[in-house]
Amino acid sequence: MIQPDAVYDVMIIGKGPAGISASLYTLRAGLSTIVISKGGESLGMAEKIGNYYGVPGDSTGADLLDAGVAQAKALGAVMVEDEIAGLDAGDVIELTGMKGIYRGRSLILGMGAPKKKFKAVNLDKFEGRGISYCGICDGFFYKGKKIGVVGNKDYMAHEAMDLLNISDNLTILTNGMEIELEETKPGDINGLKIYKDQIKGFFGDEFLQGVEFASGRKEHFDGIFIAYGSASAAELAKKAGIMTENGVVVVDESQRTNIAGIFAAGDCTGGFRQVAVAVGEGAVAAKSVIEHLRSIRTSAGGWT
Numbered sequence: 232m233i234q235p236d237a238v239y240d241v242m243i244i245g246k247g248p249a250g251i252s253a254s255l256y257t258l259r260a261g262l263s264t265i266v267i268s269k270g271g272e273s274l275g276m277a278e279k280i281g282n283y284y285g286v287p288g289d290s291t292g293a294d295l296l297d298a299g300v301a302q303a304k305a306l307g308a309v310m311v312e313d314e315i316a317g318l319d320a321g322d323v324i325e326l327t328g329m330k331g332i333y334r335g336r337s338l339i340l341g342m343g344a345p346k347k348k349f350k351a352v353n354l355d356k357f358e359g360r361g362i363s364y365c366g367i368c369d370g371f372f373y374k375g376k377k378i379g380v381v382g383n384k385d386y387m388a389h390e391a392m393d394l395l396n397i398s399d400n401l402t403i404l405t406n407g408m409e410i411e412l413e414e415t416k417p418g419d420i421n422g423l424k425i426y427k428d429q430i431k432g433f434f435g436d437e438f439l440q441g442v443e444f445a446s447g448r449k450e451h452f453d454g455i456f457i458a459y460g461s462a463s464a465a466e467l468a469k470k471a472g473i474m475t476e477n478g479v480v481v482v483d484e485s486q487r488t489n490i491a492g493i494f495a496a497g498d499c500t501g502g503f504r505q506v507a508v509a510v511g512e513g514a515v516a517a518k519s520v521i522e523h524l525r526s527i528r529t530s531a532g533g534w535t
């Protein structure tokens with residue numbers, strides 16, 4: 232059961248093999264653990280898993296996934312279905328979901344492989360030069376300027392609402408898709424300009440100057456924020472100053488990120504994307520979390 236004011240010892244985003252494996256260790260170490268996921272695990276898509284230790288080959292990925300989730304639940308994991316769109320690092324780490332806010336003393340990102348679905352001419356060229364993936368990090372540079380937010384789902388609405396604090400000259404660019412909000416109230420984005428035209432690409436010199444649509448129409452924009460689909464691990468990581476490289480989260484051999492108390496495991500860290508690797512990295516991340524929490528716990532049982 233979710234306690235709205237609770238500060239969990241461990242928060243885990245992802246209930247794939249990385250996240251669930253980590254939770255088995257943190258739960259057995261007596262740490263309160265919440266596992267948040269939005270569905271769509273890669274493991275659930277695998278028709279047959281024939282190369283995982285002890286599984287002879289007639290198990291589906293979904294069977295293996297369900298078995299892991301049941302094991303974590305039996306140990307007392309708090310399991311929540313929510314899409315996380317915001318991450319604030321601090322002594323208490325805060326996650327913003329579409330359904331609520333979650334707080335914890337540590338965090339493991341087990342968010343799976345990045346699913347880069349948005350392709351457009353010159354997207355790479357203007358990344359960091361007018362195109363950003365993080366409203367909260369880069370919005371400040373576009374104060375009062377003309378901003379576009381690319382996306383059509385709750386994550387887009389979350390980013391748009393953050394950016395409205397910076398500029399009300401904001402246009403939603405759905406790239407040919409209909410708006411599909413599950414948790415955001417449609418009223419929250421009412422009144423914003425919405426273009427449903429397909430995007431061909433971006434134009435400019437050294438910096439972005441605007442968007443070119445598939446129709447050939449060009450329009451000036453000072454800044455574009457990509458919030459396509461849902462937040463990937465790297466997009467979320469950037470919001471908290473966590474190092475990323477080529478779309479994956481950078482970790483050391485103990486699955487630590489550069490931010491104390493935040494760890495990552497599985498496909499979101501790149502490398503050999505397999506169940507066995509995700510399970511192993513989840514275990515290592517959990518061990519590091521346990522050591523981290525021990526190091527910040529005072530002898531009186533509080534936190535430093």
Ligand SMILES: Cc1cc2nc3c(=O)[nH]c(=O)nc-3n(C[C@H](O)[C@H](O)[C@H](O)COP(=O)(O)OP(=O)(O)OC[C@H]3O[C@@H](n4cnc5c(N)ncnc54)[C@H](O)[C@@H]3O)c2cc1C
Pocket residue numbers: 244245246247248249250267268269270271272273274275276277278279280281282283313314315316341342343344461462463464496497498499504505506507509
């Ligand atoms: C079709 C297919 C077949 C495969 N076959 C094999 C095989 O035979 N053998 C093998 O070893 N591996 C196989 N793999 C790879 C294997 O499935 C992955 O390596 C493994 O599942 C990675 O685990 P993970 O926990 O890192 O990520 P995932 O299993 O992808 O889980 C990611 C989790 O993060 C959550 N999440 C992501 N973003 C958010 C967000 N913003 N908010 C909340 N939650 C979020 C998701 O909901 C999900 O719970 C296959 C993969 C695919 C796609």
